[in-house]
Structures are given as structure tokens and as C-alpha cells.
Amino acid sequence: MLTGLWAAFALRVYRLGAQNVWWDEGFTIWLARQPFLEMTLGTARDTHPPLYYWLLWPWIRGVGDGEFPARFLSAAIGVLTVAIAGATGRRIGGPWVGLLALWILAISRFHIWWSQEIRMYALAALGVALSTDLAIRVQRAPYSIGRWLSWALAAAVMIFSLYLTVFIWIFQSLVWLLALPRRAWPRMALAQAIVVIPFAVWLAFALPQMATWSAAAPPPSFSAVLYLGTVLWTTGVSIHLERFIAPALLVLCGMMPGLAAQARSIWKSPDRRDRFAPWILLVGGWILQPGIIWWITQPRSFLYTPRLEARYFIPSLPLFVLLLAWSIGAVFAVRRLRPLAGLLLLGFASLSIAVLPEYYTSRHWRADPVLESYLIHVYARPGDGVVLVSGDRFPEFSYYYEQNPRSDGRPPVYTVPRLAVPVRSDTVEAELRDIVARHSRIWLARVESHLQDPEGWVQRWLDGHLYRVLQFPFGHNALILYATSPQVPEIPLENLDSLKWFHRLNDPQGILLGYDQIGRSFRPGEIIRVGLYVRSGLPAPITAEWIREPGQVLAREDLPPLAGSGVLRYSVELPIHPYMPSGDYALRVRMGERLLAVIRGVRVEQTLSPPALAEIAHPMSARLGDRIRFLGYRLQGTRGGTPPTAMPGDTLLLDLYWEAETHVERSYVVFTHLIGETFNPATGNPVWAQDDQVPLEGAYPTTHWIPGQPLRDRYELHLPEETPPGMYTLEIGMYLLETGERLPVSGEGADPVARRLILTPIRVLPGR
Template sequence: MTSHQRLVLVIAAGLILLAAGVRFSSLGAQSLWNDEGNSYGQSLRTPADIALNAAADIHPPGYYWLLAGWRVLTGESEFALRSLSALASVLSATLAYALGKRLYGDTAGLAAMAVVAVNTFSITYAQEARMYALLALFAAASTWALIDILTTPRWRGATALALTTAGGLYTNYAFAGVLATHAVFGLLWLGWALTHRRRAGRVIRLTALGYGAAVVLYLPWLRIALTQITHWSSTGDPVPLSEALPVAFGWLTVGPTYATVGISVGVVLLLALGLYSVRPPASAPPPPIPRALALALPPLWVALTVTGFLALDLFRPANLKFLLPAQIATALWMGRGAWVLWHFPAVRDGRRIQRLTRAVAILTVFAVMWGARGGISALHTDPRYQRDDYRGIAQAIAADGQPDAAVILNAPGQIEVFGYYAARFGPAWELAPLPIGLTVDVQATQAAVRDLIARHDRIYAVLWGVNERDPQAVVESVLNTEAFPIDERWFGSVRLVRYVTPQQTGQTLDVDGAFTFPGGQIVLESAAISATEIEPGGALNLTLEWRADAVPPANYKITVQLLDSGGVLVTQRDAEPVAYQRPTRTWAPGEIIVDRHALLIPNDSTPAQYRLMIGFYNPDHPGERLPVSPDGDLLLLADINVHMGN
């Protein structure tokens, strides 16, 4: 082994360690989210059941089969479930080196590997228990196998092509973009071979055998795949090319964090030079692939993938993951740019300034890697890149100390991901997937919610995509009118709403008041409370009936506050009426609005007498409350006696 080879080996090993470090570091820090819960649920099934469930979805079963075996070997922690993707991503970075070296040389291979190692697009899906990192791995591996056949046609390449192509097809249908690239590139190579009178028969036979064997391996799933693809409705958003292309460019070159760290001059320079045709030194061995074809492969791969993505109307942030194979191509493109810099024919006084151009190449690649630090950090610290926190939701419910609680889960797939955490934090919780039916069965759903209200003291609603899953808000309508909402919190894009169920008939309060807004009044017609004597940790259930004599000009919020004898706030609940379902601007004059609230008494409350107050305010001007007769801006509902239990 020469000193050059040893140096290349050391650098490659260092880049492998870097790629592994940024992928396996904090791998289990974030909660599993909805889609990862689906992966976990699939991994618990038998291979036959995995296939049956995948047939009813839009993803083929290959990744789930692998994950099921991986789970048996490594366990069920977040780290273990995601480690398959992390390993696949590290191998993808290694294959980027192998491809770059095969097409251009060591310099290009190392630079491509460095780009993949720090790209946050690659890192994001390396840290997710989904199939996209595996998709990128099969894309890189199958492309390497094709290049291997074109350069040294042997059975090894045909076998690798068959296995990696079948693996890609069984992993995700986005692998079709890789096959399109292979087809166009193969035809270009064939045209070159025929033009230059090169023998192509063995290459054609081995390539046909490789793809043919992949088709045979895929035949059991082919009919299902065609059905799924042809019946899959578009999930993209109509976005102009002027908006879509910069986003795709940012994700492929830097990753989703490009909006945070920007796109450096080094990235643009490497891409520009990657299209520059430069002759290698005379001492270099002849290229295995014609220089023009090798130069064209990465841009061709990127162009075909992005064009297909946009042509199929797939563009939206959640679908950009289908472009992940093209990130390997982008890294090869930038790697070739580094190779061009390394061999750039800079001349002074008739001599090549080789050391200068090589120093620029090293500094440019290093600058790209150094600039990625902020993006890698942002993946773990910036809320924009955080996954929905189902673990945090389960911990919040467990902190309430209600082992017999009911948890309503409204979105498909939530039962798997929340069940994963419920087994850890609340094994006795009743998990209720609601509403009932893909097209909501209103009566059955209402009956199921009422049954939960009758059997549980506390109900927690874990809500995601309500407008799509429950457009009539059947679940929340029953809860907001027949139970008492405590509060709501957001965990990413998932909303947790806590409810207390009516365990007491309650008592009517002798109170009235009118809140004045410009042009009218909101009158409190009646008020009832569950009790005026309560222990710390208990909940006050409050039922209010409102009537407005004109349509209010703003959507006012109600504030329910518990104050001590000195007027200091102890606890409060702020919300729009009927848990945001009846904003005040929707009230008709004279309409009676029944509005329910629950107020939790803090566990550390001192036994004493407190005052329960209510008021209205405009959330655009929260410091200005509506005046209430006779004077002031808060209305006293009742004195509450907090005492210790026996």
C-alpha cells in the first residue's frame, strides 16, 4: 500500500466516523412520531401480516420486513428502532465514496462522502424509523452495480444489480426515479459504445439479466404495486417552479436547515466546477466511463428525479423525502467539482500551480463541512425541525396521576405510536381511536365519546389533522358540551386537550353581570359550579350561559381566574367560548351559548378562601378587559374554600 493509499484510507475512515457520529448521536433523544409509530406497529407483525397491511397502505413491505428482524436483534427503544436507518445512511455515505472514486477518482469520492456525511437531509432521515435512508442506500448501491457492469462486465455486478434493484423496489416506489436514471444513462452509454465500435454484447446481457432477475424477485408484489400507484391521489400543492426549485436545491445541497444556515459560496462553486470539463493528468489511468458520460451522470440523476417529482404534483414539504436518492447524486456532482479543483490547469510562468489549486479544493470542501455545523445543531435545538412529541404527551398525562384515564386518539397511526409510550407511562389507560369510520359515523362516534365520559374521571384528547380526520368536529363537540375542558397544549403539530367529566350535579350560583363591548353587551344568564369546597389537586367544573344583545366585533377570550385574598393569581384558564368552537363573532343576538370550563386547583395550594373570577378580553389587546357592571373588569362568581382532606 502506497503512502497515498494510506492517506486516502485514513481520511475515508475519519469521514465514516464523522457520518456515524452525527447520525447515532442523540438518535433516541426525540420522541417517535406518527409515521414511526406505524413502522413500529408493522415490525410487531409476522412477515405475511406485514405484507397484508402494507398492501392496504402506499408503501411496499421491504423496509418493514427488515425492521421486524432488526427489532428482534436490537430491541424496541427509540435508538434501536432508528439505528437501522442510521446504519443505512452511513453505508450510503460510504457508497458515495465508492461511486465518486469509480467515476472520477479518490478526490471526488472523498469529497462526495464528506458532503453526504454532513448533509442534514441525509441526517434527518438517518434518525427516523422509516424507509427513506434505506431507499438512498439501495439507490447508491444499484447505481454502483450498474457502473460496475459497464466498466468490468462480470457476474458480480449483475448479481449486485439484481439484489439492490429488487431491494429498492421493495423499499419505496420513489426508486422508480433511480431506474429512470439508469435507463437514460444506459442508453447514452450504449450509444457511445456503438459509435466507438466497442463490444457491448456482454454488458447488455449482464445488465438485462440483472434487471430481469430483479423483476422476477418483484413479481409477487408487482400487481399490488400497480394498484397502489394508479389509485394514489396526488398529495402535493400547486407551487410555481420559481418557489419549488429553490427549495429542492436547498434540501439537496444543504438539507432542510438551508433556511437557517444558508447556501454557501463553496456549495455553488463545487456545483459549477462539477460541470466543467477538464482533462486529468497524463499520468492518470484511463477513466472507466467516458469522461462526458461520467460528468453527465450526477446532473442527469438530479434532473430526472426532480422533474418526475414535480411532474407528478408531489411537491409539499412532507414529500421532499422522496428526493433523498438525488442527494447522493448531488454529493457526486459536488465531489466532481472538488476533483476539478484538484486537477485544475492553473499555470504561472509556464508551470502548473498544483499546490495552490489543491489547497483551494481542500479549503472549499472543509468550508462546506464547517458551514454545516449550524444546521446539524439546529436539527436538535430548533423547534422547526423537531418531531411531534408523543413521548412528551404521554409524560404530561402521566404527571396528572390519573391511572384510569381515557385517551382519545383521532388520527390513523396514532394508536401505534401512542401505544408505544402508553405501555411505558400508563399501561392502564384506555386508548380510544375516534372518530369511528373513515367517513365519520356521527352517531356511533357520539355514543362512544359519551360512554368514555360516563366511565372516566379524566379524558385526554390527542388531536392531529382534525380538519381532515374529523371535519365536523364530532369528538370535540361532545367533549366540549358534555365534559369540562381544562386546557390545551401543543406538542409540535399535535394538540393535547384535557377534560374533567361531570361527577357532581353542581350548584347554581346567585350571580349576574353584563360585559360591555362597543355596540352591545354580553350578559351572564346563569352560572353553575360543581362545588365551592375543594381539596388541592381537585377540579372546579363551571357551566356558564351567555347571551349577547348584538354581534360582538371581536373574538373575545374568557378568562377564569382563582385569586387569593390579596388578589394574587393562583391559577387560571383562558379560552374562547365552548373550547374555541363558538367564537364570540359567531354569536347571534339573543342566542344562548352554554360554555363549560374546568379549573384545576394546584396541588400546593394553601388551605384558605379564594375568589373565583371571570372576565372577557380581546386577545389582540390582552391587557384590556371588557368592563362589567357594576364596575371593574372581573366578575366575582363565588368564594372557594380550599381545604385539606381527611
């Protein structure tokens, strides 16, 4: 038991802080940061009861609201739930069933997932597990007032955590009406009053304040609810369910003999009324959940109508785990069925363990959401204001923005729009005029701004009324500083002492004051960004070199002089592309021959290894321009033969293998065309299938290719259903997007006039 609890604890704290706070978590923290009464009033308008917020409020004030400490509350609740599941299993089936229940829940990816979220679902699962355990104990000692009071407390925890669990409380109460002697009803009435009265008071207060709205999604069918629940209970996986539906169904089918054996044994028992109650509490509570989830996701004209989400299945997970453990124990008790019990246990354990690495790998902390709010504090001055255009994403921005302490206070944040959604040309001035009048400088923080300002009216208005003096792009998000004069702002020296991520350096000449570097691990598609803090008027240019430890220089940049005076900040960036070597990286900063600093502590991970030349099914030797080699291709999706054949409706998967001989200075688009003998009326030319893109779907432009390192680049060509039969030619090449000019080609398959490489003919057969 103790080993299982330690395992449960380890699995729930592993990589606990290794993921950014997402919207729901950000909203939870934002609400818990409010004064207690204000927070409680806010929960009355929310879609969840207040208990988790009441627990989180003192918790974050005692241990902090960083990702790890804030989530630790849920992790601790999760471990307690595992312990209760073990105790309940022992109560209903003996020591081995208790041990099984504990370990099954301990390694459950689904439970680990929601034990690592700053949300109330782990607490709701605890309430269900505890109230079920105490309901079983009450049924065995119906005259014990202590057990009734304990159950009332557990039921209150359950329904004050998640409204959805009200139905489990109702079901438990109905089971008691059937299973308990009438002499126990007064005690039951007292316990119910302890639960009902405060909950009714809360509902009377909260219901009038709750809005009626519906999540934008078509209502799910009941079969879709069952499909999702089946995979979630067994694997905890919520996407690409088709991968796991077969083993999940096998687990559920494997449970049935054990549940049937238990029911048969109970029915034949002389005290079947007493023994039947635990079985009904577990089976009924578990089966009830999908029906309730389906019902609450159907359209209605009052309160909140949610879309189908994985989290709504969490309350029933302890019930499923107990039934699975009990079923395995029941099957194992029958000698001839012991192999089935062993197979079921081994299969479920293997499945649970197999899906854990993918879950932990998916947890990743990105630096950009933190850096966007941090940079405001780097440059902030009294009189600044922040205009946040983020739709409903403000909790994510607020979470990191408010983590940066400042002695003189943070610039106030104004969420826009306030008057009309989305922002319109005729409302933008009314949105911004008063804000701009109150502040000498305006920060525009665009965070998913397309949700409520898709036309960019806020930025257009600010561009027309103020000078844009700083700009920091973060993909489709951005941070822009506007001021009344075009002068480049310096960094106030007093800001440096309060910056969370600033590292001061001891440079005797006072040239490089320090740096900021947010994040430790980076993956393809991200950018390592290091800020160098220098004094203006540098005696010589600064050179920044990105080094893959122990000494491989991958990129070098001479930093241009910055306009302005005082303390300035260079941003040195390294984009992470799919084929960048994994490992530890460092930034070496020099001024001439003088080494200023070596900044370590950055790791690149989950990149691709270069393909082996042996995997190229059709090697070729050709060149595009004077810097790019074409090594060959692999074609999948054809139907064999010489030449290969295909049919209308087929999708051809084409892997191209490239290698840069030296650094490529321009970014080229790869074209892949299937050319027919007749014109395609849909395209107005002989192209019947094509896929043109920057390599690796835009993730690896030619300007980032590492000389001498091969790469694999996939394209998909879909043949329309109306493709006529005949001979076709598969051609490839590269061109500049700006001009459409193709790169010259030479070598195998080269057509120098058309500047294309011909790979193979393909015969398209008549359609079905």
C-alpha cells in the same frame, strides 16, 4: 477514511433519541408492531414498498422500539452509505476524491437528518449509492456475472425501499444500453430479470390495493422544486430557504467548471465511451430527480399525489455529493484553478458545519405526548376503555401508549370517528353508544381532535351521559376520565409496579410512596409536571417548592387535600416562560418541617437573558399600578427625524421594557396604539394601528414575571395604506381582558385620566 466514518457515526447518533416520534415515524412503528404477514399486507396499501418494514420488524423485536434503538437502524444505514460514497469517489476520481466524497456526505445535514428518522429514505439513499457504485463497476467489467448479480441486489434494495427510485433504475438501464457491448446484454437481461420479476409480482399485488388520493396542497412549479432542491443538497435546510439560496447557488455554480473539465477530458480520451458512462450515470441521475419530483407532485387521477417534501430529494443526495467531490478534484488538478477548488471546498464545508448546530438544537423531546398516554396506565382498571379522537394522529398516541407494559393488558383503544368525518351531532351517539355500554369507565384522549371533531361533540356527549372524574389538560389536547359515579378514583396499588416512569421512595411513614417525572429538558412554552403519589388522609398539608440549583426558590405551592381514598396523585407543575433562568431545577417536597423528598434531574434551557438597560434607546421611568415599572422603549421602522416619520404601509417595531417590583397577581394585556387626529373609519375611533397582546405573544403573562428582572416585549404596528398624513401619538398601557379596565399610570409620559403612557409623536408623510 476511518476518521471520516467515525465522524459520520458520531454525527448520526448524537441526539438520536432526543426528539419525539412524529406522525410518519409513529405510523412506521405501528405497522412494524403488527404480525409480519399483517404488516406486509399493510404496506401494500401504503405509499411505500415493504423492504424497510421487513428490516424494521425483526430489528425492534431484538433491540426495542424506543426512539434511540428504533432510529439506530437508519443511522447505521446512513454510515454505510457514507462508506459507499467514499468507495465510489475513489473509483471514479482517485483517493482524494474518495476522501472528499466521504467527508462531504459525513457532515451533510440533509443526510444526517434522514439518518435519524424511522423511515425508509436513508435506505433508499443507500440503494442509490450502492447501485450507482456497482453500475460503474459493471460498466468496467461487463462480463462479470458476480458484479451483475451484486448490482441486481442493490437495485432491488433501491426500488423496494422507495418507489421514486424506479426512475434511477430505469436511467441506469438506459445508460447500459448505450455504453455496453451487445455481448454483455444477456448478462444484463439476467440481472434485470432478477430485479423486475419480484418487483412486478409485488406491484401486481399492491397496486389494486393502493388508494387514489392527493395531499391537500397546490402543485408546485418546476422552479419551486429546483429552489428547494438547490438549498437541500447544499445545506439540508427546508424552511426559510431565502437565507441560504445565495450560498447554495454559489456552490452549484462552483461545481460547473469541474464538471465541464471532466466532460472535456472524457471527450478527448480515446476510451471516452467507457469513461463517459460514470459521468452520465452521476450527472443524469442527479439532474433527473427534480423533474421526477415535479411530475409526481402534479395532479392526476390515479394513485397517490404527494405534495412537495424535502425527503424526496434524499435519493439523489449521494449523486450530488459524488459530483461535488469529483468536481473539486477536477478543478484542483488544474494548477491555475486550485484556489477556486480550495474556495469551493472551504465554502461548502463552512456552510455544512454552520447549519448543524441549528439542526441539533431543534431536536427536542417533549414530555406531554408521553404523559398523556402514561396517565391512563396510572389509573387503569379492568373494564376501562379509551376513546381516541385524534384525526389521523393516532400513530403518535399509539406509539407511547403501547410502550407501557401491563400484566392484565392495556385498556382497548377505539378511534373515533368511524362513521362520519367530522363528527356531527347526529352521528356522535352512534359512535359512542356501544363503546360506553361495553366499559365501566371511559377515557377520552383528545389529540389534535380539532381535525375531526372541531365542535367537540364527543366530549359533549360524554359530559351528558357520564361523570367527569379526572381531567388532565395538555394545551389544546386533553385526557379526561368518565365514570358512572362522581367518586374520585384511587390508583390501584398493583399498577405502580408496572409503570415505566414511576420512581418508588422509601418513606418510613409511608406518606409519599413515590413520584413520576417524565422528561429531562424543558423549553419556554412547556410545563414541568411531576406526579406525587401519596396515601389519602394526610396528617398535614404538603408543600412543594421549585428550586433552581443550588438553592434559589422560584415557586412555592401548598397542595390542597385531595378527595378520595387509597393512593392518590398530586400533579405539581412549573410553566417555563421565556425569561425563566436556565439551569438545573429540583422539586423539594415537605410536610411541615419534615423533608419528604428532593426530586432532581430537570433542566431548563433556551430561555432568554434579561436585557441590558443600556440597550433601551429611549429610557423612561413610569409605573403601571403599584407593581409594574416601565423602563423605556426602542422604536424601529421609522424614517428618522424629530419627531420620527413614517409612511402608509410601514410596519413599526416597538420594543417595550418592563420590570415587576413584586409578584403580579393578575394577567394583563398590553395595548400599543397609534392615535391620529382623525377617526379611522375601519375602527370607528382614532386608532390607526395597534397591537394588543399578553406579553411576548402570550408566552409570558404578567403573573409569571420574576420580580426585579427586566424583560423586552416586542409589538408590531402596521400602518394601513389609507393612513392620512398628519401627526400621530404612540401610546401604551395595560388592561384586564375580562373587564377592559386599564391600570392606573404615573411618571414620565403618564396621562392619568386616560390611563395611558405617551411615548412619542410620529409624523405620517403622504403616501407614495
